[in-house]
Amino acid sequence: MAKLQVAIDLLTTEDALALAAKVAPYVDIIELGTPLIKNMGSGVITAMKNAHPDKLVFADLKTADAGELEADIAFKAGADLVTVMGAAGNATIIGAVKAAKAHGKGVVVDTIGYPDRVKRAREVTDLGVDFVELHAGLDEQWTAGYSIQVLIDEAARAGVPVSVAGGVNLSNVTEVIKAGAQVAVAGAAIYGAEDPAAAAKALREAVDAV
């Protein structure tokens, strides 16, 4: 069964907890966005895990160096999954995987900005990561001509465990899961909705219907 991940790209612990309280019944993974962690520090990870011990808490660290050290900080704070950039060296990814093994947790590689996301996804899967995020970041999404179809096509040919992030919403989540993504990541489609709980519920039902 595919998973639904809410990406919380809000800026305070208070706002993040308030959103999570509304949408947690419908999601498997609660992602704390990079700006949120940079703004609030690792305390937001602890607060979220304490509030939702039954959910996977995903710390979107986007680590580019010092993989073992940064991952260790987040796991000690309560994270279940952390991200490392695919553009980082393999040593950084291997370091994060070492920390994950020590804590019984996992690593996700974020391919944002990487020229050949599928090639990198296959390479880093061999390093022991849990899955790879085929990701078009917010800046890429705002570039003229962007279409999530490129990520859907990549998911279909990846052949390794992947998530898809970059404009997932109710109109495309079915295609994302049909393409083979194990996880659909939705940020603005949930936190930007007038009724985030209803938006998360609709996405959950769409994911489960595939």
Ligand SMILES: O=C(CO)[C@H](O)[C@H](O)COP(=O)(O)O
């Ligand atoms: O990690 C992120 C940006 O770097 C976002 O959380 C991710 O892109 C999902 O958000 P959205 O659904 O709004 O695109």
